[in-house]
Amino acid sequence: MNMExxxxxxxxxxxxxxxxxxxxxxxxADIRRWVTESLVTGSVTGxxxxxxxxxxxxxxxxxxxxxxxxxxxxxxxxxxxxx
Numbered sequence: 001m002n003m004e005x006x007x008x009x010x011x012x013x014x015x016x017x018x019x020x021x022x023x024x025x026x027x028x029a030d031i032r033r034w035v036t037e038s039l040v041t042g043s044v045t046g047x048x049x050x051x052x053x054x055x056x057x058x059x060x061x062x063x064x065x066x067x068x069x070x071x072x073x074x075x076x077x078x079x080x081x082x083x
Contacts, residue, residue, distance in 0.1 A: 016046030
């Protein structure tokens, strides 16, 4: 059974959401591609259009649903010194 997940994006110090849920089991490359396309077109809620968005080195983290959050979550974020 495929689960849909909310995607939260952190880019250039801003945070936003993809407008549509995605398959929780999608590959990291697919997630990065979808987020890049959304950033370029300006469709990430909370982040303006980024025509030259590059997520090559971004991390894709997944969290399953839990008692505090009823849906799975995918974070797409820059690599940091601490994780």
